[in-house]
Amino acid sequence: MTAAISAVCIAAGMILGLWLSFGLISQNRAIRRASAAYRSFWRGTPILVQLLIVFYLLPTIGVDVPPIAAATIALAMNTAAFQAEIFRGGLLSIPPGQVEAARMLGIGILSIRVRILIPQMMRLVLPALINETISILKNSSLISVIAVTELMRTSQHVVSVTHRPLEAYTIAAVIYLAMNLVLARAGAYFERRYAVAAAR
Amino acid sequence: MSFDIDIVLRYGPLLLSGLWTTVYICALASLLAVAAGLAVALLYSLPFHPVKLLCRAYIEVMRGTPILILLFILYYGGPSIGLTLDAEPVGIVGLGLYGGGYFAEIFRAGFQSIPPGQIEAARMLGIPRRMIVARIQIPQMLTLIIPPSTNQVIILVKESALLSIITVAELTKNTTQMVNETFAVIEPYVAVALLYWLIIEGIAFAGGVLERRFGRAS
Numbered sequence: 001m002t003a004a005i006s007a008v009c010i011a012a013g014m015i016l017g018l019w020l021s022f023g024l025i026s027q028n029r030a031i032r033r034a035s036a037a038y039r040s041f042w043r044g045t046p047i048l049v050q051l052l053i054v055f056y057l058l059p060t061i062g063v064d065v066p067p068i069a070a071a072t073i074a075l076a077m078n079t080a081a082f083q084a085e086i087f088r089g090g091l092l093s094i095p096p097g098q099v100e101a102a103r104m105l106g107i108g109i110l111s112i113r114v115r116i117l118i119p120q121m122m123r124l125v126l127p128a129l130i131n132e133t134i135s136i137l138k139n140s141s142l143i144s145v146i147a148v149t150e151l152m153r154t155s156q157h158v159v160s161v162t163h164r165p166l167e168a169y170t171i172a173a174v175i176y177l178a179m180n181l182v183l184a185r186a187g188a189y190f191e192r193r194y195a196v197a198a199a200r
Numbered sequence: 201m202s203f204d205i206d207i208v209l210r211y212g213p214l215l216l217s218g219l220w221t222t223v224y225i226c227a228l229a230s231l232l233a234v235a236a237g238l239a240v241a242l243l244y245s246l247p248f249h250p251v252k253l254l255c256r257a258y259i260e261v262m263r264g265t266p267i268l269i270l271l272f273i274l275y276y277g278g279p280s281i282g283l284t285l286d287a288e289p290v291g292i293v294g295l296g297l298y299g300g301g302y303f304a305e306i307f308r309a310g311f312q313s314i315p316p317g318q319i320e321a322a323r324m325l326g327i328p329r330r331m332i333v334a335r336i337q338i339p340q341m342l343t344l345i346i347p348p349s350t351n352q353v354i355i356l357v358k359e360s361a362l363l364s365i366i367t368v369a370e371l372t373k374n375t376t377q378m379v380n381e382t383f384a385v386i387e388p389y390v391a392v393a394l395l396y397w398l399i400i401e402g403i404a405f406a407g408g409v410l411e412r413r414f415g416r417a418s
Contacts, residue, residue, distance in 0.1 A: 044397045046361035048372055049389065056385045134264075141266035145365060152268060159276065166277030173265040173273065180264040 002151040003179065005072060006137045012076040013136075017083030022113065024088045035084070042081035047139050050074050055146045071143035079136050086128045090121035123194045130187030134180050141176070151175060207387045211378045218374030219395050225291055225370060226357050226399075232296025233356065234349075237303020242333065244304065245311055255304070262301025267359050270294050275366045291363040291370075299356050306348045310341030342414040350407025354400050361396075371395060 023035035042050065054074040058065050065073070094117060102112045122129075144152035155172040159165045208215075244255040262270075271294045278285060285293070314337055322332045364373035375392040379385060 041393070041397075044400050045393045046358040046372065046396060048361040048364070049375075049392055049396065052372075052376070053389045053393070056379070057389070060385050138264075138266040141268045142362065144268075152266070164280070166273065166280045169269055169273045169277050173261075173269045176266055176269060177261060177264040181260070184264075 001149060001154075002137070002140050002176075005068070005075070005143070005148070005150060006133070006140050008072055009075040009079055009136055009140070010133050012072070013079035013083050016076065016080035017087055018118065020080055020084035021087035021091060024084060025091060039081045039084060042078050043085070047074070047078055048142055048145065050078055051142060051146060067143075067146045068148045071140075071146060071148050075136060075140060075143070078139075079132060082132055082135075083129070086125050086132065087121060089128075090125040091117060093124055094120055126190050126194060127187055130183060130190075134183050137179060137183070138176065203390070204384060204387055207378075207382050207384050208391050211382070211388070214374050214378060215371065215391060215395065218369060218371040219399075221288075221368065222357070222360055222370040223399065225288065225295070225363065225368070226353070226360050228292045229295035229299060229360070230353050230356055232292065233299025233303050233352070236297060236300030237305075237307050240300060240304035241307035241311060244308055259301045259304050262298050263305075267294065267298045268362055268365065270298055271362060271366050287363070287366050287368045290366060291360070291368045295356055295360060295363075298359070299352060302352050302355075303349070306345050306352065307341075309348075310345040311337060313344050314340055343411075346407060346411045346414060350403060350410075353407075354403050357399055357403065358396070 020035050020038065023031050024039070026032050026035070051071065051074045054077075055067065055070040058070060098116060099112060102116055103109075107116075140150060141152040143150060144156065147153070149157075151172055155168045158168040162168065240255050240258060243251050246252070271290060274283075274285070274294050275287065275290045278290070318336060319332060322336055327336075360370060361372040363370050364376060367373070371392055375388045378388045382388070
């Protein structure tokens with residue numbers, strides 16, 4: 001459950017984050033401002049507060065969502081803001097001449113983004129992206145608060161049945177640690193692979 | 201759906217006392233985190249393998265597990281090994297140790313940025329190790345470590361919201377209390393988001409000031 005929610009959030013956050021990162025470097029001032037405001041809110045408040053806002057606010061405006069959906073929405077929107085900032089850094093490092101040349105050749109703006117900018121940027125931002133995945137995996141433990149039965153919540157159940165908090169939580173910690181070490185290793189592997197590819 | 205400012209004013213003192221708790225817990229936890237991080241980074245630089253391994257393990261565990269788990273282990277698991285603490289000290293120690301893992305990495309990168317020739321030269325001149333750290337290494341790495349340290353303190357403040365789960369009466373806890381008593385949802389959460397945002401902007405501003413101050417010095 002923890003792994004599934006984290007994966008969905010990272011994927012959804014990536015789409016939203018990419019879109020937002022182009023908003024952050026847009027020529028249009030209104031779009032830029034709106035994107036910056038979004039980023040400022042989601043990066044400037046605790047995830048727990050965001051989670052509670054999404055969970056309690058949606059029902060008051062008439063949208064009834066199950067806890068798991070609220071959790072996924074909140075985490076995805078949170079990571080979108082962080083990923084947008086990562087992507088923005090990556091986009092800025094691509095020489096503007098490439099975009100100008102592509103425009104001159106009459107390539108559409110969408111094609112430029114999908115075919116030219118995003119592939120090059122992804123290689124650059126991969127390490128940062130892995131870090132963000134690790135923090136989302138860790139932050140997903142918070143959704144136990146709104147009653148989603150992921151790893152944290154399950155260990156709370158174990159504790160309430162066995163009355164052995166030390167053992168149960170230590171095991172949970174080891175599981176989180178194992179997942180994150182695997183991610184970190186994967187990150188190091190991709191980093192090396194792309195470094196080789198880039199050197200060619 | 202309307203915004204009722206009266207509720208916010210009525211619960212103002214409660215929110216402010218929560219704000220104060222959040223601020224002092226974070227301040228103490230940050231101090232502890234910096235101290236722990238510096239100690240671990242210094243131990244890490246010793247040419248002694250088992251110590252290095254222990255430091256690595258500390259850093260990996262702190263960075264690889266959710267803070268909520270650490271808090272639960274300390275708060276609910278502590279008593280089974282005879283360690284009974286109140287919620288607030290658990291919060292400070294938990295956040296401090298957790299932040300320590302991140303600060304250790306920040307300091308380690310800082311120490312690595314200083315050319316080893318300088319340290320060797322200082323050793324040759326017979327300057328004691330303590331002085332090398334305090335007078336040569338730390339002043340030079342300040343420019344490098346202030347921005348990530350500011351970030352880390354900001355992260356710490358946001359993580360401190362989790363202390364509400366282990367019943368510390370800080371900002372988020374008091375807000376949930378306000379929600380439970382008034383059944384209002386929008387006002388408390390807007391207020392609390394604003395308060396957190398204020399603290400964080402304040403820290404970012406202070407970080408900027410420090411950065412300019414020490415950036416110029418080097």
